Amino acid sequence: MLTLTSSSAYVEEAFVWARKRALDWVRTGPGNLPSYWAGYPSRPMFYSRDVCHQAAGAHLLGLDAENFAMFRHFARSATPARKWFPIWAFHFDGRIADLDYHDDEHFVREIPAVFDLAYRALEQYDWTGDRRWIDDPDLAAYYRHSAGEFVEAHDADGDGIPEAGGTADIFLGTATYNEREAPLLVAGDGLATQYAVLRKLGRHADADRIQATYDGWWNGDHFARGITKDGLDFDWGLESHTLVPLFGLSGTGERNERFLDYLEARMESDPPLNIESFSYWPEFLFTHGRDESAWRWTKHLIDSRDDYPEISFTVVEHLVAGLLGLRPDAPNAAVAITSHLPAEIDNLIADNLPLGAWTVRIHQVGRHTTEVTVLSGPGPLAVTVGTETHSLEPGRTARVTKDLS
Template identity: 45%
Template sequence: MQTGRDSAFLPSYWAAMTDRPMFYARDFAHQTLGAHLLGLNAENLAMLRHFAGSATAARGWYPLWAFTFDGTPAAIDYRSDDDFVREIPAPFELVEKAAEQYRWTADERFLLDPVITGFLRTTMTTFVELHDPLGTGVAGERGTGDFWSGTATYNEVERPPYLRVAADGIASQWAAHRALGSAGVLAAGFAAWNRERAAELAEHFSDAWWSRDGRHYTAGFTAEGPVAGFRLESTWFPALKGIMRADERSAAHLDFLAAGLEAAPPANIEAATYLPEAFLRYGRDGEALRWIRALAASRADYPEVPFTHVAHVASGLTGLEPGERPGVVRTRSHLPAGEWLEAGNVPVGRSRIGVRHDGREATELQVTAGPGVTWAATWDDGQVSTIEVPAGTRVRATPDGGVTRLPAR
């Protein structure tokens, strides 16, 4: 980690393979939540701002793929402004994570820093208009399969036919619109436009991307039409981002995903770090926990593994996250019966939160620092208990509506 004490380096942390002292857009986007939970907010802001500032007209409004810790483009992935590694989901993930970090930190700079604000607007407008190969409003690329000239997908082992728009691309684009649409500090008109675009993309995905024969969402499209089959990131990103409606189709797609992973698990561990989030989002908690345990057992030193493990445990399994408005925190246990999990001193907005789940039978929430919160505890039947938790207090709640005030620890 570079703390910024030496002016030669950006405040930053390792977000790349261990033999590359660099930070990559894709790795960084996936590590930001874990980094926040570890107290690396200054690093997150500096790195995000650096990626945002690298997206220029000369580069087709793509942010650069990777930087060394002094902020220079990583030569291994950059030759010139028209010859560098670029993949469509990355700019949208950076937009989404900017809004996510604002929600978790209550730091408006993640959205209102002028460099970041310009990047958000340009990515969601000019970038999409410039990279719309099928004229559907879905960002994509030319279908060369060469990430040096731009690809539609994160799947770097993509096989022909090469996609012009990909499911991980549209899912990431939708997630970026959705995140900006609920970010309260943005101009009302821009937020409303993003909500409209998110709704339009979700409708388009539901109507045009379902493969009736395959009983799963298609991986993407070439100029000739849809391309079905199990294709790694293009298969699990619709679940990861939540663009699928929670219905029979999403259930069938998740079955298809689980079967594909059983038959051909990803060869690179980076890819596996996404899977707990994908399954947790749709309530496939057993499958998610299996991948969390497998990742932990791997003891892999790829930075994405430990960073995401922190997020999978402290936020994923606990369901702990900021609500839609400041001062609200949400929880939902994803534990099996008989198991317990406790996370403490978790920074959510301006508060520090402790949460403990005892299976699905009871949850405790404590505000250990900062202002009190409104706690929205969600249970298996979908019911939500809304409870005021003042600063310095601890509350225990149960699915039957029981609320007990407990001594603070």
């Protein structure tokens, strides 16, 4: 079982709470799919958006069977009759949740979820190295359809980008995860998730075209949140803004830094009403090296002790993958580590960390010393810290120290 120890009692207590609360949400058992609760605590269901965002934390907690069963169930639900949209929510026994489904013409659906499901499923291959994430016929078909037939079915202007209807009716489909922005025809989070999937699938020329489109959304201060019937909309967009750097669409460099400055300012001045929206913030802030801000918002989630399942699962992810800057590549027997420890955490130890067929122990001291031990595995694991790569057989340890003078 994954454990976390630290010089910070606050971190240790937070992890114990998050691990227990997340595991309490597991619903695997007789009559049910291997599954966990992913949605409002008042709704005994699992939702596509929530499963996508809980999957990394679930893997760290050993819930690979649950991840695979739920992702495959969503993949199977994306049919021609539904114009390749997956069903929005299921009960634990696999039944469609009637609350969000009337018929194949009227059910809750949001464009980012289509691509998010594909991206996060492929990301599970990075974490697990399990070939089923690539070879399973239902998942393989879903990857093809999401980047192919789905786009074609919803791309009225032929630019390779699917559009929503621009209504306020989530049962007719929205462009964004932020349902308060339903009039958008195209949204930043839809574009970002499509971009990320195309990169994952190796379709770099198509991804570059998405990038070029988004570059045209810049106004000198920040990117638009999306497009309405009247043109680009530069208002604050929550998910349609914050998921853009999370999936890499805003790139790197000076313009991205200015965009991140804008996001951080608006996150302070106009925070969301729903706690689950906050749960994405540490992820993109850690990714772009804004570690103190990432830690501030991680603590916001921890201190909430909110019972929304997404919070406990993502707190596990932020405390482990976020703080340690983990970039798994289990199919190639590799992992990269980049410390994101904030000033108030002196050291962090993740023990029995699952990476594909390996389990590892990572001891991080500040930003300067990383010690990695391969506890078990089928062979050597390539561990990269900074510019150093060590090939570690099971039972071996590498220690990398950076000169920060």
